[in-house]
Each structure stands twice: as C-alpha cells, then as structure tokens.
Amino acid sequence: MEDPFPSSLSFLDHYTASGCTLAEMLDYSDEKSSSLGFMELLNTQDHFAAFEEEVEDPSIHPNWNSSEVLNAPQTPNCSSISSESSDGVKDERVNEEEDEEDEEEDDNDQKKKTSKQLKVKKTNQKKKREQRFAFMTKSEVDHLEDGYRWRKYGQKAVKNSPFPRSYYRCTNATCNVKKRVERSCADPSIVVTTYEGQHTHPSPQSLRPHAPPPPSYPGFSLNNNQHQLMNYSLLVNGYMGGGGGGPQQLSFCSQSSPALMANNGLLQDIVPWPAAKREEH
DNA sequence: CGATTTTGACCCGCGC
C-alpha cells in the first residue's frame, strides 16, 4: 500500500502538493471562533480533521471524513477511532484501565517500593499512547484558554529551538488528558499545542454563567480579548510526537466548503516547522 | 493554606 504521506514531505508539503492549500484547509475567522470550542468549530464548519494513532495502513479507513472523525470523540465512551487503530491502541487502553485498578489496589505496596521501581511502572504506562492531535495557533500567549484547567508538570528545552516545551495535565483527578505547548522556532508567534487523550469530564468553564457550552473534546474556547485567535488550526496525526522525530503518518480529511474559500490571508505565513525538524537529519 | 509553577533529576527509547 502506498504511503500517502511520504516521510520526505511534511504534512504541509503533502497538503499543498495534493492540490489543497492550507488556506482551504484551515479557515477560521476571529468572529466565528470567538465563542465556540475548537472542535465545535470543526463540526460547524465541517472542515477537515486528522488524528493521531500511528496508522500503518491507511487503507483500513479509506473513507475517513471529518464528520465521522469529529463526532467520534464526543464522548469518552466512544471508541470508534481507537478501534480502527492498527497499533494495538485499543487493547492497550483496556489494559490501561485494568492497570489503573491494579494500581489502586497495590498502592500501599507501591509505597514500599523504591522510587525507581515506581518510576519504571509509570513510565511503562506512557507507552500506551492516547489519541493525540495538535494544531498551531498564532498567539502571543503560550497557554491558550480552552475551557479546561491544566496543571503544568514539566518543561523541557527543545532541540534546535530557543523556546521550551511545556507539559500540562488536566487538573481533574479522573482525567488523564495531557497537552504540550511549544512555540515554533521558525515563527515565535505560532504556538503549537498538542492534546493527548480525551476528557472524561465536563469543562469547568460550563460553570460560568455566560460561558459557551464546553467543548466535548479538548479544544479551544476563545475569548476575543485573550489573544489573536487561532489563525491556524491543524489537526494532525501526532506529527510532533515521538522522540527522535521518526516520521509519523498524517491523515487529513478535507472537504471542500465555501467557507474555506472565504479566508485567504491567515495562513500565508504558516511555517512548516515539522519539515524543519526533519531537516536536522 | 491549598493550588499551581518551577526546575533539576531521573528514566526510557532510539540511533549510531
């Protein structure tokens, strides 16, 4: 089966090469996005979607379409996406749930163990990859408000980038959604946010009296006065994941929409930074 | 005082 996204091409390269411009892919006006969740925007405007999961064989889901993709994560129980993974994600998730239960039972025992052993167990869990997607946002602030509460648990310098990468975890104890935030080294005005996992709880923002409905998936709920809005929104298939920068396949599903044609300027200066990362080899 | 951030250390995977 042919690889639709050769590793020599960035996802932007691929997309432009395939006759669909980024401006067609990504089109959100400030006005439209000001009060809608990110995924809601996608739902509303029916643009495109792609998601993580390291698909070995794209033919297993040749007919992905954005509505299918976007509807899939609406609830934590929905597993249609992961069930399509050929990477064992589904099974791993089941195991993860079991592991969590075991972890509670063994909590006392674990306290007796050395911290090293504890770390080994925890780091093993990170092998189980969650659904992940990332997007770029042109913003002056690093940590974009998305309706959920996050706690920063780490920060690392990124190779070949003057900007550090920040790691956040959802503050809800039952929710293990994580996100990474970093600035593009090529264009410091661009913030790259990667979500991993799905929220298992409603957004705290829903508690606000005038707040818009919370996104049912990690996404954006932008306020006009917060930042310059997401001029760019890329849902990608974990393109920034994985140390070592091994090529991960991207899966875009784009649909033509009149709305997509309305905005041409916002993406003109988007930087194909994943390509830049690959060039380091 | 609880929640969050900072930051150095540690672990793991991967390439050489």
Next chain:
DNA sequence: GCGCGGGTCAAAATCG
C-alpha cells in the same frame, strides 16, 4: 554499549 533527546516526577518555591 553509549549518548542524546523527550517525557515525567517530585520537592521546593510561588501565587492567590
């Protein structure tokens, strides 16, 4: 086997 880079932990510091 070793080194590098990414990801996470956890204690200390800071914030509200």
